[in-house]
Amino acid sequence: MSTARSRMSTLAEADVVALACIGDDQAFEELVRRRQAAMRRLLRQLCGDRALADDLAQETFVRAWRKIRQLNSALMFGAWLRKIAIRTWLQYARRPQRARAFDCDVYELDLAIPDGADAALDRMDLERALARLPPTERTCVVLSFAEGMSHGEIAALTGWPLGTVKSNIFRGVAQMRASLENSR
Amino acid sequence: MQDEFDGRLAHLLATDPEPEDADEFVERVRRGVARCRRARRFWAIGAALGLAAAVIALTPFATAFAVVVAEASFAFAVAAVRVVFLSGAAGAAFFGALGLVFLLLTFCRQILRAEL
Numbered sequence: 361m362s363t364a365r366s367r368m369s370t371l372a373e374a375d376v377v378a379l380a381c382i383g384d385d386q387a388f389e390e391l392v393r394r395r396q397a398a399m400r401r402l403l404r405q406l407c408g409d410r411a412l413a414d415d416l417a418q419e420t421f422v423r424a425w426r427k428i429r430q431l432n433s434a435l436m437f438g439a440w441l442r443k444i445a446i447r448t449w450l451q452y453a454r455r456p457q458r459a460r461a462f463d464c465d466v467y468e469l470d471l472a473i474p475d476g477a478d479a480a481l482d483r484m485d486l487e488r489a490l491a492r493l494p495p496t497e498r499t500c501v502v503l504s505f506a507e508g509m510s511h512g513e514i515a516a517l518t519g520w521p522l523g524t525v526k527s528n529i530f531r532g533v534a535q536m537r538a539s540l541e542n543s544r
Numbered sequence: 545m546q547d548e549f550d551g552r553l554a555h556l557l558a559t560d561p562e563p564e565d566a567d568e569f570v571e572r573v574r575r576g577v578a579r580c581r582r583a584r585r586f587w588a589i590g591a592a593l594g595l596a597a598a599v600i601a602l603t604p605f606a607t608a609f610a611v612v613v614a615e616a617s618f619a620f621a622v623a624a625v626r627v628v629f630l631s632g633a634a635g636a637a638f639f640g641a642l643g644l645v646f647l648l649l650t651f652c653r654q655i656l657r658a659e660l
Contacts, residue, residue, distance in 0.1 A: 385577075392573045397562040400569065405557060414569065422576040486556045505550070506557035537549055 365390070377434035388428070392421050395438070399445050405502045406449045408491035416452060420445040442507070443517055446499070450518065453495035489539040496520075497532035504529050 368376060368390040376394075379387035399420055404413035423444050431440055490498055499518065503509045511529070515522045563569070 388577070389570060389574060392570050393566060396566055396569050396573075400563045401560050404563075405560060410563075414563075414572070417569070418572055418576050421573045422580050425577050426580060482552075483556055483560075486553065501553075502557065505554040506560070508554075508558075533550065533553070536553070 369393075373437065374434040377428075377431070377437045381428055381431060381434070388425055391424075391437070395441055396421075399441065402442065402502070402507065403445055403449060405490065405506055406446070406495075406499055407452070408487065408498070412452075416448050417445070420448045423448065446503070446517060450495075450499065453499070485540055486536070489536040492539055493532050493535060497528045497535070500525050500528035501532040501536070 365386065368379075368386055371379075371390075373391070373394065376387045376390050380391055396417065400413055400417045403416045403420070404410055407413050407416060420441065424441055427444075431437065490501065493501065500514055503514045503517070504511070509517070511522060511525050514520075515525045518525070520528075
C-alpha cells in the first residue's frame with residue numbers, strides 16, 4: 361500500500377491521470393492528495409466557510425472520480441477539476457436559502473489569526489469583506505484575483521455574459537473597498 | 545490607488561494558507577468514493593432486478609395477448625375458409641338451380657314441340 365503510494369508520488373501528473381482514467385484507485389487517491397489543497401482553498405474563498413468548503417471539495421472529487429473517463433486530455437486535469445469545483449459551488453449557491461452572505465460572527469470564529477500579525481488582520485478584513493459579497497460577485501472576484509483567470513475565461517466557465525462578469529468584478533471590488541474602508 | 549488595492553487583493557487571495565489535514569481529507573474522499581461505488585452497484589442490481597421483475601410480471605400478459613392474437617388469427621382463418629366453402633356451396637347451388645331451370649325449360653320445349 362505505502363510502496364504503491366510512494367511509487368505514485370514519483371510519477372508525473374499526466375501518468376497518474378492516465379492510470380486513474382483506467383480505474384486505478386491508488387492513482388486517483390494520489391491525484392486527490394496533490395490537488396486537495398488548491399481545491400479546498402479555492403472553495404473556501406468562494407464559499408467563505410471552511411467546513412462547507414471541505415464538503416464541496418469532497419463532492420468535487422467524487423464527481424471527478426465518476427466522470428474521469430470522460431476527460432479528453434490528461435494534461436487538462438487541473439483545469440477540468442477546477443471547472444467541476446466551480447460548478448459544484450455555483451450549484452450550491454443557486455439554492456436560495458444557502459446563497460446568502462455568511463454571518464460574520466460565525467466567520468470570525470473560523471479564522472486562526474496569530475497575535476499581532478498585520479498580515480493576518482489584513483487577511484481577516486479581506487475575508488470578511490469577501491464573505492459579505494453576493495455569491496455571483498464573490499465568484500467573479502475570486503476567479504479573477506486568486507485564480508488569475510481572464511474575464512473571458514470566467515464567462516466561458518460560468519456561462520454568464522462577459523458584461524455581467526465585468527460588472528460583477530467591478531461592483532465586487534468597489535464593495536470590498538468600501539467595506540474595508542469602513543472597518544478602519 | 546485602484547491598482548494598489550487590486551494588487552493587495554490578488555496577493556492576499558493567492559497567499560491564502562493551505563489546509564493542513566491532507567490525510568484526513570484524502571480519507572474522507574476515499575469514503576465518499578466508496579459510498580458512490582456502493583450506490584452505483586446498488587442501482588445496477590436494482591435495475592437488473594427491476595427488469596427481471598417486469599419481464600416476469602409481463603410474461604403472463606404477453607402470453608395471454610399472444611394466445612388471443614393466435615386465437616383471433618385462427619378464428620379468422622376458419623371464418624375465411626367457411627366463407628369460401630359457403631360461397632362455393634351457394635354458387636354451386638345457384639348454378640345447379642339455374643342448370644335445372646334450363647334443363648326443365650328444354651324438356652318442356654321438347655314436349656311442346658312434339659305435341660305441336
